[in-house]
Amino acid sequence: MRISGQTAQRGIIGVLIALTAGLVVAGVDIVAPAASSVVGVDDGLVPDGGRLSPHDIESPAIANLDPALPRAVQQAADDAAGDGIDMFLTTGWRSEAYQRQLFGEAVVRYGSEREALRYVSTPERSHHVTGDAVDIGPTDADSWLSQHGTGYGLCQTYANEMWHFELATTPGGVCPEMLPDASAAAH
Structure with a gap:
């Protein structure tokens, strides 16, 4: 059986329409530019x-x-270095475009917006976009900061993100109870 060029073209167009409709139903932004170029x-x-x-x-x-946040992290990093721990930021402030890209990647990775929200906030809800959050690395620095962070006012705010810290108390104060994940955060 031989398929004409016009029939094949209609078939391809039909597949593209079906894929596009599926992405729209899934809530994937198909108009956004490629993430890596943004x-x-x-x-x-x-x-x-x-x-x-x-x-x-x-x-x-x-x-x-927020100017108080890097000062607190700098003090913590200096003290951690005295304990032989190298502390660095893996991310801090993010633009709305960057946060949107990360959220879009998370939707693809986790299969739904609902699941993605457990790990990545939308730009409208992200504390990285407002300048109120940092992610710390490596793991031993996260552990050190989890133990000593309250001395600087730094608290791990999400139970599923040991790297995510915010100024959530006064130095020497008590951190608020951790939220299970980013989807539980009210902004």
């Missing part, structure tokens, strides 16, 4: 494998944070 350092992207010194105040990821 954001850069000016959007808060941390280059060099996601390792940013807390003292790199020229980086937009730090410069756009």
Whole structure:
């Protein structure tokens, strides 16, 4: 059986329409530009494998944070270094475009907006976009900060994100109870 070019073209168009409809029903933004071409350092992207010194105040990821937050993280990093722990930021402030990209990637990765919201907030709800949150690495620094963070006012705010810290108490105060995940956060 031989298929004409016009029939094949109609078949391809039908498949594209069906795929597009499926993406729309799933809530995937099919109009947004490709993620990798959208954001850069000016959007808060941390280059060099996601390792940013807390003292790199020229980086937009730090410069756009609430000023008290990097000061607290710098003090904590200096004290952690005294204990032999290297602490760095994997991310800090993010532009709305960068947060939108991360959320879109999470929807694809986790299969739904609902599941993605457990790990990545929308730009409208993200504490990274408002400059009120940082993600810390590596794991031993996360553990150190979980134990000592209250001395700097830094608290892990989500139980499923050991790397996510916010100024959520006064230095030496008590951290609020952790939320199970980012979907439980009220903004």
